[in-house]
Amino acid sequence: MPAEPSASSRADTAAELLRRSLERGRLAHAYLFLGDDLGVLEDAALRLAQTLNCLQPPTLGANGVPVEPCGICLNCRRITSRNHPDVVWVRPEMKSRIISVDQTRGVIDRMNLKTTEAAHKIAIFVAADRMNTSASNAFLKTLEEPPAGSVLILLSVEPDRLLETILSRCQRLSFASGLVRVEESVAGWIGEFAALAQPASPGLMGRYRLLGTLLNTLSQTKETIEEALTAQSPLTKHPDAEPSQRERWEDELTAAVEAEYRRRRAAFLAGLQAWLRDVWLGTLGTETGLAFLPQFGPATAAVARRLSPPEARRNLESWEATQRMLFTNAQEALVLEVGLLRLTL
Ligand SMILES: [Zn+2]
Incomplete structure (x- = not known):
């Protein structure tokens, strides 16, 4: 496996791409900076x-x-x-964590004013994916007919929450560091999953093999957790304790195993979500270096070529729904089976 790109090297690559397009005199009127760290994106926008x-x-x-x-x-x-005064920062409101239509209209009005001091009027939307529907629609109009001399910069660590019409009208640059939020075991399973999906769209048998890799991984994970927590439990250290005391410890152990297992399971499922997001970004025909999980690039590209952007986006929604289902008391294996069968790959 090739060395993982470090956060700084990928941000440098994006900065270099931007620099080269400016050298060629290409200035877009709207940019979307993607990544996994808003701070890095803010620096780039600044x-x-x-x-x-x-x-x-x-x-x-x-x-x-x-x-x-x-x-x-x-x-x-x-x-x-x-x-x-000509560089406006827009952030989600503190309480609602939403960028409202009033905020958006306010910025648009300022962009429409004649530039007073600077060559360009610039609006930077921090966490642009936090625009609600009416804000997005107001913004979209500006994106279609941007005021002369204005440059819009959108920053997002959750680009799948943006409207596709907004995405497609922006020049996209990825400052994603790759792997930062994916643990090694999770990345290992996603690699297995991506490799199985790469050669051809998996049929029913293929789906069940994908499900098999997931269920195996999860049951191994649970065993590992059980062993580790049992070894730490007072049950192991005090075999002669009172039965009522032992019972309490047993309950505590069960609860601890379950909590840790749910945490680990969420990491696996979120890892797949990140990969599905890469596939979706791939269907939009984005430039190289956009992926959040760059190490699976060839498999991601192969799957992306088979899907339309709406299909790839439905995968994101569907897998999100699958993860939500697990928070209810729904039966795990069944939820995962239905979830995997629903994906278009
Ligand atoms: Zn200067």
């Missing part, structure tokens, strides 16, 4: 805002498009301290 509004950019690309900021001019400094 740098682009500086680049476009720098008063003395050290490098210019084709058509006079600036390629990098000086970092020290008045505009660069005001953008760093987040108080440049």
